[in-house]
Amino acid sequence: MQPTGRALPVALDAMGGDHAPGEIVAGAVRAVRERGVPVVLVGHPRVLYQELAGHDAVTEIPIVRAEEALAMNEGALASLRRPRSSIAVACHLVRRGDACAVVSAGSTAGVVATGRLRLRAQQGVVRPAIAVGLPTLPQPTVLLDAGATADAKPEMLVQFAHLGVAYAEAVLATRRPRVGLLTIGAEPEKGNKLAKRAHELLDATPGIDFVGNVEGHDLLTGKADVVVTDGFTGNVALKTVEGTVRYAFDQFREAISDSRLARIGGMLQRARLRELAGRLDPEAHGGAVLLGLNGTVVIAHGSSRARGVAAACELAARLSAQGVVARIGERIASGNRSHRRR
Numbered sequence: 001m002q003p004t005g006r007a008l009p010v011a012l013d014a015m016g017g018d019h020a021p022g023e024i025v026a027g028a029v030r031a032v033r034e035r036g037v038p039v040v041l042v043g044h045p046r047v048l049y050q051e052l053a054g055h056d057a058v059t060e061i062p063i064v065r066a067e068e069a070l071a072m073n074e075g076a077l078a079s080l081r082r083p084r085s086s087i088a089v090a091c092h093l094v095r096r097g098d099a100c101a102v103v104s105a106g107s108t109a110g111v112v113a114t115g116r117l118r119l120r121a122q123q124g125v126v127r128p129a130i131a132v133g134l135p136t137l138p139q140p141t142v143l144l145d146a147g148a149t150a151d152a153k154p155e156m157l158v159q160f161a162h163l164g165v166a167y168a169e170a171v172l173a174t175r176r177p178r179v180g181l182l183t184i185g186a187e188p189e190k191g192n193k194l195a196k197r198a199h200e201l202l203d204a205t206p207g208i209d210f211v212g213n214v215e216g217h218d219l220l221t222g223k224a225d226v227v228v229t230d231g232f233t234g235n236v237a238l239k240t241v242e243g244t245v246r247y248a249f250d251q252f253r254e255a256i257s258d259s260r261l262a263r264i265g266g267m268l269q270r271a272r273l274r275e276l277a278g279r280l281d282p283e284a285h286g287g288a289v290l291l292g293l294n295g296t297v298v299i300a301h302g303s304s305r306a307r308g309v310a311a312a313c314e315l316a317a318r319l320s321a322q323g324v325v326a327r328i329g330e331r332i333a334s335g336n337r338s339h340r341r342r
Contacts, residue, residue, distance in 0.1 A: 007038055008320070009062075010313045011090035011099035014043035015069035016106020018303045024105065025051035027309020028061055035310060037317045040099060042066050042090045064089060070110040072302060080117070087111055091118035094295040101296035101316035105287075105304045111297065112148045112290060119295040122325070124332040127152070128292035129160045130231070130299065131167050132238055135245070136222045139172050143182075143219070145231040146238045146288055152230035154197035157181070159332065161208050163291040164226035166328045171319065172225075180214035180224030182233060188213065194230065202228075207334060216240075286315030291328060296320045 012028050014021045021043060029052075031037040041048050042064045052058045066086035082088065087106055091114055093099035104111050112128070121128060127149045133140030142164045149156060161179045168177040181199055183191035188199050190213060202210045214227050219241060229237070286308070287300035296319045300312040 007317070008098070008100035009038035009040040010101050010103055010316045010320075011064070011093040012039050012041055012309070012313060013086045013090050013102070013104035013106055013111075014041040014048055015066065015086040016072075016104040016111070017300070017309075018072060018105075019305060020069075020105065021047055021051055023305045024309055026055065026306035027304070028313065029055045029057045030306050030310035031313035032057070032060055035314045037310075037313045039313055040064055040093070042086045042093070043069065064093065066090075070106050070114075072107050074107050074110055077113075080113075085110075085114065087114045088118055091115060091295065091297075095119055100320035101298065103287075103298045103300060103309070103312045103316050105300035105302055105309065105312070107302075108147055108299055111299050115290055115293050115295070115297045119293040119297070121292055122294055122329050122332060125163075125292040125328075126159060127156050128290055129163050130234075130288045131164060131291050132288045133172075134219055134227075134241060136220050138222075139174065139225075141219065141222060141224065142168050142172070142177075142226045143234055143238060144226075144228060144291070145234045147231045147235035148290065150230065150232040150235075152194065154194055154201055157194070157198040157228050157230070158201050158205055158208075159292075160228040161202060161205070161210075161226060162331045163328055164228060165208065166331045167289065167291060167324060168225050170322045170324045170327050174225050176209050177225035178209050178211045178223075179226045179228065180211050180218075182216070182219075182227050182229035182237065183213045184215065186213050186215060198228075207331070286311040286313075289315070289319065289324075291324075294325065296325060 014024045017024055028039045028041055031039050040062045043066050045063050045065050048063050066089040067084040068082040070085050070087055087104050090102045094102055129145035130148045131142050131144040132146045134143055144160050144164050165177045168174040183195040202208055211224055214224050287298050290297040296316055298312050298316040300308055
């Protein structure tokens with residue numbers, strides 16, 4: 001256990017990710033040295049010791065042994081086949097009170113399944129949801145679920161709204177977040193059976209400022225502070241947005257370097273372009289958050305480099321410090337009490 005008065009470390013799955021363990025360890029070092037976030041690495045000690053030695057950080061970051069690791073192509077069942085995987089051990093550290101949060105760039109399906117198995121869902125939560133911040137202004141729009149529950153029921157989307165509202169209030173300091181439902185038309189009757197029934201439930205749920213349906217082209221307009229949908233639709237929408245933003249920015253960057261006059265114009269707008277690039281760069285934001293469990297879990301992008309890993313560790317520490325898990329528990333309990341009264 002950590003000594004009283006010291007911040008608990010973030011348990012970092014050092015074996016998960018396309019560039020593990022090298023970039024993961026480098027990210028841990030950056031988190032500790034540049035962001036002041038305590039980290040404990042979970043994985044194969046010999047390999048991690050060698051990586052830390054390369055950064056002259058052997059005495060700065062502790063290592064917790066994990067016998068196995070989930071491969072990036074392994075799905076949910078791997079969490080049962082590999083009970084001593086690095087992500088499972090990281091979750092165990094949180095459950096035991098030796099770490100404040102878990103960060104992993106490993107297989108999303110494996111992280112979700114292991115988190116549900118090791119940390120368990122909070123009381124009253126039917127299914128957890130993955131929340132991501134879309135790069136809208138003046139602050140990010142929270143989209144969930146982005147992939148944890150592909151086949152959701154209407155009642156789950158109402159819970160996702162509560163999860164998203166609690167996250168927006170705690171992390172983004174949004175007062176009375178507006179909630180929208182992602183579907184194919186603005187009218188209440190548009191969409192499949194799931195969307196229609198979810199619209200009815202959200203419209204009648206106390207404590208939710210429901211603004212109605214949101215279409216795909218509204219995701220980046222700030223029409224809602226929280227957008228809810230099932231995990232299948234949300235994941236497709238997220239990757240479509242990511243791909244579109246990446247393509248548009250690449251084309252823009254090519255255009256401003258096409259001629260001498262364009263390059264001069266680009267230099268004059270350098271500060272604005274740098275701010276825009278930072279806002280659109282997923283490495284700068286840390287990753288997605290798995291909400292609804294008895295512990296904080298941040299899922300970094302699978303291709304994360306050191307900067308993205310450090311940002312994910314900082315996000316996880318901030319979520320823990322802001323008590324997001326407790327706030328979600330309070331909101332879910334309040335929602336369940338309102339439902340029973342009706």
